[in-house]
Amino acid sequence: MTNTAIAASGLRKAFGDTIVLDGIDLDVRAGTVFSLLGPNGAGKTTAVNVLTTLMQADGGTVRVAGHDIATEAKAVRAAIGVTGQFAAVDELLTGRENLQLMVDLSRTTPGDGNRVVTELLERFDLVESAKKPASTYSGGMRRKLDLAMTLVGNPRIIFLDEPTTGLDPRSRRTMWEIVRELVADGVTIFLTTQYLDEADQLADRIAVLDQGRLVAQGTADELKRQIPGTHVRLRFTTVAELDAAAPLFPDSTRDDEALALRIPGDGGTKSLRALLDRLDEHSLSAEEFTVHTPDLDDVFLALTGHTTEPETEAAT
Amino acid sequence: MSATTNSKSHSMVMLRRNIKHVTRNPTSVFNAVLMPVIILLMFVYMFGDAFDVGVDYVDYATPGLMLLAVCYGLGGLATVVNSDMTKGIINRFKVMDVSRGAVLNGHVVASVLTNLLAIAALVAAAFLIGFDPSAGPLDWLGVLGMVVLLGFAAGWFTVALGMAAKSPETAGIAAVPLVMLPFFSSAIVPAEMMGPGLRQFAEYQPFTPIIETLRGLLAGAPSSGDAITAISWCVGIALGGYLWASATFRKRA
Numbered sequence: 001m002t003n004t005a006i007a008a009s010g011l012r013k014a015f016g017d018t019i020v021l022d023g024i025d026l027d028v029r030a031g032t033v034f035s036l037l038g039p040n041g042a043g044k045t046t047a048v049n050v051l052t053t054l055m056q057a058d059g060g061t062v063r064v065a066g067h068d069i070a071t072e073a074k075a076v077r078a079a080i081g082v083t084g085q086f087a088a089v090d091e092l093l094t095g096r097e098n099l100q101l102m103v104d105l106s107r108t109t110p111g112d113g114n115r116v117v118t119e120l121l122e123r124f125d126l127v128e129s130a131k132k133p134a135s136t137y138s139g140g141m142r143r144k145l146d147l148a149m150t151l152v153g154n155p156r157i158i159f160l161d162e163p164t165t166g167l168d169p170r171s172r173r174t175m176w177e178i179v180r181e182l183v184a185d186g187v188t189i190f191l192t193t194q195y196l197d198e199a200d201q202l203a204d205r206i207a208v209l210d211q212g213r214l215v216a217q218g219t220a221d222e223l224k225r226q227i228p229g230t231h232v233r234l235r236f237t238t239v240a241e242l243d244a245a246a247p248l249f250p251d252s253t254r255d256d257e258a259l260a261l262r263i264p265g266d267g268g269t270k271s272l273r274a275l276l277d278r279l280d281e282h283s284l285s286a287e288e289f290t291v292h293t294p295d296l297d298d299v300f301l302a303l304t305g306h307t308t309e310p311e312t313e314a315a316t
Numbered sequence: 317m318s319a320t321t322n323s324k325s326h327s328m329v330m331l332r333r334n335i336k337h338v339t340r341n342p343t344s345v346f347n348a349v350l351m352p353v354i355i356l357l358m359f360v361y362m363f364g365d366a367f368d369v370g371v372d373y374v375d376y377a378t379p380g381l382m383l384l385a386v387c388y389g390l391g392g393l394a395t396v397v398n399s400d401m402t403k404g405i406i407n408r409f410k411v412m413d414v415s416r417g418a419v420l421n422g423h424v425v426a427s428v429l430t431n432l433l434a435i436a437a438l439v440a441a442a443f444l445i446g447f448d449p450s451a452g453p454l455d456w457l458g459v460l461g462m463v464v465l466l467g468f469a470a471g472w473f474t475v476a477l478g479m480a481a482k483s484p485e486t487a488g489i490a491a492v493p494l495v496m497l498p499f500f501s502s503a504i505v506p507a508e509m510m511g512p513g514l515r516q517f518a519e520y521q522p523f524t525p526i527i528e529t530l531r532g533l534l535a536g537a538p539s540s541g542d543a544i545t546a547i548s549w550c551v552g553i554a555l556g557g558y559l560w561a562s563a564t565f566r567k568r569a
Contacts, residue, residue, distance in 0.1 A: 054407055074413060082411045088404035090333065092340045104329040105412050133340070149408070 005030040005157050005188035006051065010060035013046055020046045022212035023060070028205075030156075033179065033189040035203035037196065039300065042209045044192035045085060048161045051190065052082045065157055081155030085162045087142040088149075091135035095126050095145050098134055102152035120148040124178070140171030147178060157188045164198060176201055196299060208303055215303045227302040230293050232275060234286035235260045245284050249275075259287075326414050330422025337396055338430055344396075348389030349434045353441045356381050359504060360445060367505050375449065378442045379530035380503025382459075383523055385434040386466055387498055390474040391491040393427045397478030398487035416565045423475050428467035435463055450536035458533045462546065466526055469550040470494065472557030479564040502527050522549035 006028040013021040020043045028034040038044050049055040051062060053073040062069045065079035089098050099120055103113035121127045124144045129137060134145060143163060150158060160179070164172040179189055179202055193199055199206045200220045208216040208223070216223055236242045236259045245261055246254050252263045265271045272291075279285065338344055359381075360374050369376040400406050400419065409419055439447070451459065474491055481487035500514065501507075501523040507515050518524055525545035532538040 049407075052411055054410055077411050077413050080411065082407065084404050084407055086404040088408040090405060091403075092337050093333070097336070101329065101333060102412070105326060105409070105414055153412070 003030045004028070004063075005032075006034070006062070006064050006190060008051070008060060008062040011047075011050065011057055011062060012059035013043075013050055013055065013057055020212050021050065021057075024209075024212075024214055026207065026214075028188060028190060030188050031183065031186050032204040033183055033191060033202050035199040035206045036190070036192045036209055037194070037199045037206050037299075038192070038209035039194055043212045044194075044209060045161055047209070048082070048084075048159050048190070048192060052080060052159050053077055054082075078153075079155060080157045080159060081150035081153065082159045083143075083146050083150045083161065083163060085165065087139075087146040089134045089137075089142055089145050092133060094131050094133055095137070096121065096130040098145060098149055099152060102149045106153040116152060120151060124148045140167055140174065143167060143171065143175065144178075147175075151182075156186070157190070158182065160189060160191045162192055162194065165194065172198075196294070208299060210300065210304045216299075223299065224294070227294050227299050229264060230266055230291065232263045232265050232272070233260055233288075233290045233292055234263065234279075235288040236284075237287045241284060241286075244282065245279065245286075248278055248282060248284075262292075326418035327421045327425075330414070330418050331425050334396070334422045334426035335429065338392075338426060341392065344389070344392035344430075347392055348385075348430050349437050351388050352381055352385035352434055352438045355384060356438060356441055357445070367509075369506060372446065372448070374442055374445055374447050375534075376531075377504065378439065378447050378449075379534055380498065380501070380527045381438055381442075382435050382463060382530055383466065383501070383503055383527055384498040385438050386431045386463065386470055387495050389427060389430050389434060390470060390494050391488050393423065393471065393474045394478035394481065394487040394491040395484045397423050397475050398481050398484045401479055402483060416562060420475055420561055420565065424468060424471040427471040427474070428464060431463065431467040431471075449534040451534045452536060455533040455536055455538065458538060458543075459530055462526065462529055462533070462543075465547065465550045465554075469552075469554040469557065472554045472561060474557070476557045476560035476564065479561050497521065498523055498527075522546075522553065525549065 004027060006026060008024055008026040011021055011024040011026075012019070024047065026034070036044050036047060046055065050057045051064060051069065053069050053076050056070070064076045067075040067079070069076050090101065093101065096117060099117040100113070103116060121130050124147070126141065126145060126148065129141060134142065137145065147160075147163070163179075164175050167175065176198070179191070183189060189202075191199075191202060203220065206216075206218065206220055206223055207214050216226065234245065236245065239256070239259065242254060242256070242259050242261065246252060249261065249263045252261050254261055263275065265275065338348070356374075356377065359377055367373060367376075400423075406419070474494065477490045477494075478487045481490050498504075501518050501521055503523065507518040507524065510518055525542045526549065528539065528542040529546040532542060
């Protein structure tokens with residue numbers, strides 16, 4: 001199919017006895033953002049490494065831009081750009097020299113290399129630091145330079161491996177803007193992230209990866225329907241108080257260990273007021289009151305029955 | 317564009333990049349170029365009178381220090397090779413279809429050029445303090461050839477060390493024995509003057525025939541026996557280093 005940018009079926013990869021990717025099926029349409037969502041250690045980086053020909057798969061077939069990654073690696077490489085998890089910039093070279101290096105190595109740079117470099121520096125707001133070595137750049141600037149380097153060959157499919165991990169909120173937003181601009185130009189983006197809101201903001205389709213398997217796939221809205229919505233959490237000081245409060249809210253679930261009550265709601269002021277009024281009517285007061293919006297933990301709890309564990313990424 | 321021309325132009329781009337690296341890292345310039353000159357001055361002025369080597373000490377030591385000049389740059393080489401492998405930029409190069417050859421050749425050739433610069437500085441300094449070789453133009457050509465061959469051998473071996481190390485720091489440490497090895501050869505004092513054990517080591521380690529070859533050439537009396545041994549060592553080390561480096565490159569993604 002001509003409008004499929006990336007198609008994988010039965011993709012498998014193991015390191016020794018550790019199965020990292022356990023039969024992954026993907027279909028990414030051209031010109032869309034596809035997000036692979038998962039905690040550290042889920043296999044996201046390995047997936048990117050295999051899809052970008054950096055690692056060989058143990059099984060399954062993958063076609064990127066219509067080319068088989070195993071037998072037509074060169075053609076795949078010519079069509080893609082990759083920005084890895086760790087900004088792959090040359091620290092001893094200046095921003096401009098880094099971009100020039102990419103122009104020199106690129107076989108398909110359209111037009112005059114110098115102009116391409118200047119345009120990218122302007123587009124990524126790096127003109128002022130263009131003559132400084134990349135080692136002096138902040139994390140956000142490095143990521144921008146990294147992405148600018150990826151764009152030198154004008155790739156139509158771009159892989160971004162956790163592009164905003166470790167960035168401050170402002171740099172994150174800048175990154176999101178850049179991704180949106182790229183998609184507007186018709187570029188296909190394959191993005192991995194551990195942030196639900198990032199996938200929500202950017203992705204047309206999201207696939208949730210857990211321990212090497214895709215546990216869910218769909219649009220952000222489709223996924224959200226599968227996970228618990230916003231809820232209010234009340235924590236009491238005694239079991240007696242919890243016992244008294246629980247019957248007042250029929251939808252609620254109790255957590256006896258924490259002396260807490262979880263009450264589903266929309267998080268709006270009206271429903272909150274009603275909730276507080278109800279407690280007041282019965283002369284009850286909670287020790288702690290929190291409004292909880294769903295995050296990656298909730299997605300995982302709902303889809304896999306376990307929370308995200310803080311693991312370190314197995315593969316580099 | 318054919319694959320060969322592509323790889324050739326990539327090699328040139330990589331070489332330019334590596335040369336920029338050398339010039340922008342003051343420590344590596346100091347270690348590679350100035351340190352051998354300082355050691356020359358130190359040995360000739362501080363210790364030179366203490367060693368009885370039969371000839372003017374500067375004439376004896378300069379060929380040995382040429383080898384030291386090659387080795388002093390190696391710690392930096394191992395470190396930069398490893399940084400390339402561990403800091404993610406290698407993946408960018410791979411995705412851009414930059415060949416293994418281009419990446420590694422760039423490092424080795426830049427290292428050989430640094431070696432030549434260091435040796436030029438060393439020889440110039442030696443002449444200033446009374447170095448008086450009796451080498452003819454052909455002998456000098458032989459010296460150049462020997463030094464370049466040694467540079468490639470040491471370069472490939474160090475690139476392999478750098479690739480095999482886990483981090484840039486351990487890569488730097490892995491190259492230390494190479495930097496020390498010239499001291500345990502006939503570079504500074506003749507092997508006969510060393511204690512038992514050390515003496516045998518100094519006589520049979522690869523650097524000694526290389527130094528003796530250089531010494532012979534500079535004295536205008538090259539010894540073909542030493543030269544054959546020296547060339548065999550260099551070719552062997554270069555080939556071993558090349559194969560090891562290439563194998564490690566394939567293994568590390």
